[in-house]
Amino acid sequence: MIKPLKIIQSDPLLEEFQFVIQQRIDATSKKEKELCDSSLSNFANGHHYYGIHRTDQNWIIREWAPNASEMYLIGDFSEWKENPKYQFTKDDNGNFELVLDLDQLDHKDLYKLILHWSDGSGERIPVWSNRVIQDSDTLLYSAQVWYPNETFDWQHEKKRQKYNSPLIYEAHVGMATEKEGVGTYNEFREFVLPRIHKAGYNTIQLMAIQEHPYYGSFGYHVSSLFAASSRFGTPEDLKGLIDEAHSLGIMVIMDIVHSHAVKNELEGIGNFDGSPHQFFHADERREHAAWDSLCYNYAKNEVLHLLLSNIKYWLEEYHFDGYRFDGVTSMLYYDHGLSRDFTSYKMYFDAEQDEDAICYLTLANKLIHEYNPNAISVAEEMSGYPGLASPLDDGGLDFDYRLAMGIPDYWIKLIKEQRDENWKVGNIFYELSNKRAEEKTISYAESHDQALVGDQTLIFRLLDKAMYDSMDKSSENLIVDRGIALHKIIRLLTLSCAGNGYLNFMGNEFGHPEWIDFPREGNNWSYKHARRQWSLLDNTSLRFENLNEFDRDMIALQNESNFMQASNIKCLQADEDNQVLAIQRNDLLFVFNLNPSKSLTYYGIPATPGKYQMVLNSDHPKYGGFDRINENILYRSKPEAAMARNHRVYLYLPSRTALVFKHIPSKPIF
Incomplete structure (x- = not known):
């Protein structure tokens, strides 16, 4: 008799699906052996081979473009035209290579590629580019040579920590300042990082780091996987932010987007070599109808090489302490989880799952923990997939934590649909504490999702228009009294019942009054709602200070007692x-x-x-x-x-x- 896997021992209802779960374990092991002889870390080194590299003797540029017949490097050095001096050579595996003398390129030079294929050609940003910038006049993007004379000097490596109970401060660099414009890595380091440290959070989750052409996408329509968004500053600026966070004992994880990619051809990789299926599905699965984006084909080893190398790159180059994986539910199911209600365990094992994506996610987590045992991975997953945050050998996908996505939805439903006097405390406890026994979870009352325009933060739901004229400490308003009392109770209830961690989106700790609305045509490209009004918190005559003080002491309670x-x-x-x-x-x-x-x-x-x-x-x-x-x-x-x-x-x-x-x-x- 086969001994049940640990997740089945924990949940006997999974017993009838042991065969499928074991198949997934075996498929991952088989794929790992197919990809590498030694370790995943050695396999995930594509960024050391592809892209642009400077040696003592020359520049070497490589890209993989199997459908292309010719490739040229263009820039000021070629008058942005094709020149035989800058033509790549192609090998039998679809790899293109160009070797240049050191004096032919300089640090900060802009460049692109021109690719030719059987029925066309086009300008492209290199897939493996680690620096991409936008021209302020033409708004067009170009890759940029980024090889400063001095490498970044990491000062605080020995202060890097790992926390078994992450207290995550979810943050967006661009909208972290009060100015009506795009904030920078340096401004975040100088003005926001001290606030986070004072607030007691031990982990920062940075959003929108991977380059994305549309600012309003919140960073979820990625165009360049390996490029830190240049709208916030230089690579060294980002490294400086992370290094200083480490000096304060704060982990920094990145919101990584491997669930889909931007459709833009000029900036993205959707039609890089003239083939729509180089990295993505070629059939009806290519486009994500709900997100207007492209879906990776995780069955291709070249895609696994690209994405796993990307996992290692950010850990290695920028010293991130792990990841929050976006859109995991979308990856797991052929229908992206949009047409099923997950009321039966069969919905996790009915052959409608993307087995290749499941394999990729498991390999990604194994790579993370192999490269840095102190790194963590958090899954944004709402279907309740069993074993998501269980080790591979136990039958899981090896994430460290699952985001408890049902909790903010529960609070919204409760506030909207029930009068306060009808709230059932037993049901509240069940909803906040219910989780799979074998998994660790990150609880939260609200994240950036609830703050976006069209939705409402908790404080906005509780106070509505009273927020604008009755937040002065000298004013008396029963609506405000109720809202402030419940805001504190809801957050402490969520924290006290949290599985193993807690998350807060920046500003919500003090009841930030404005929603998030990025510049767009509909708001006349305004930054008014794409910022954080810290001055409201610093104004001691306003009640925002009261909410912030409570959040700080609430977080301090966990830091002191570690009750989670x-x-x-x-x-x-x-x-x-x-x-x-x-x-x-x-x-x-x-x-x-x-x-x-x-x-x-x-x-x-x-x-x-x-x-x-x-x-x-x-x-x-x-x-x-x-x-x-x-x-x-x-x-x-x-x-x-x-x-x-x-x-x-x-x-x-x-x-x-x-x-x-x-x-x-x-x-x-x-």
Whole structure:
């Protein structure tokens, strides 16, 4: 009898699919052996061969373009025309190579390629280019030779950390400043990084790093896989940002997009050598109808070489500490997960999955952990694919974490559809803490998705127009009072029930009032809503400061106690009549009174015998609360009856408050 895989031991309902799961394990192992003799890291070195490289003797430029018959390098050096001096030679494998003397190219020279194929030709940006810039007048893109005389000096390698409970600050460099324009890597390093460090987050997730021609795509329509977006600065600027983050003990992960690519032919790689299927599917699967983009063909070894090399490149060249993989659900299914509701396990194993994509994702994760054992990978995946964040040998895809994408949707649904007095605390606990036993998850109340124009952040849903005229600390507004109280409760509830990590999008920690709307024709190309208004936070007369103070102390609580490392989240009480929820995690007792109007006196909660010291109180005035609690009281548990072993701690619970107590063991008094 075959011993069940670990994910089946954890979830017996998967037993009938063990054969399919084992097939996927075997297919990955077979593909790895096919690709490399030694290690994936040695295989994923395409960036060391392809692209432009400077040696002591010459420049060497290589590209793979099997459908092309001729290739030329063009630039100022050739008057942007084809010149036999800059014609590549082609080998039998479709590789083109050009060798130039050192004096024929200089650092910062602009260049492109001209490719010819049987029925046409075209200018192209090299696939493996590591620097691409846009002309401010013509708006056209060109590759740029980027070989500064001095290599970047990494100063803080020894300070790089790994956290088992990532507290992720999701950030976009371009919209991170207050100016109505595009922020830079240097501005982020100088002005935003200190805020993140002060806020206590231990990991930064940088969005929109890979070059993308349309700024408003949020970085998800990638054109150049290996080029750090030049609209934010130079490669050295980005390295400086990451190095300084490391000096502060902060990990930096990148939002990587291997789920699809931009359709633009002049900037992208969709028709690089005149063939639409060089890197992408050739049939109806080529275009992603929902995203207006192209879908990679993960069955081709050349595509695996490209993408796996890209994985290694950012870890090696920029010292990123891992990745958040975009659009994993879209990769897993032929229909991109758009036409199924995932109410049955059969939907994960019904032959409608892209087995090649599953294989690629598993190899990518194996490569990440092989190259840097301290690096992490996070999957944006909403279908609930079993084993997503389980090791390959256990039957999984080897991601470290799954984003708990259902949680923000749950909060939105609750706020939109139910009155506060009808919120069911037991259901809230279930929705926030429910996860696969074998997986680690990253919880969040909202991310950039909820902040985009057309949607609403939590604070906007809670306050609506009152945000614009009633956020002054001197003003009195019941809508604002409710919104601020619930904003704090929702975030602490999400954190306290988090599987193994937590995520926040920049600005949401203080209730940023504006949505995100990138410059476009519909808003007259305005940057008004593509920025962060830090001045609102710094204005001590406004309540944004209160929300920020609470978030900072909430995050500090996790940093000090590391309660998220406790896999067991014990629900001590779910009182639906009074809307009181009590949770124990490690030595912390979290108590939430969600009742909109009822404060409870001498309210007993089941508790471990001992003393309880209050360590966080959402009702404190510095958090915008009403100061209804004496924080200096040391609470002692009491037996439920004479000589009883079961104890309760009796508390005063003001309406709409969240309280956290630290348990101090002591000998029970009977």
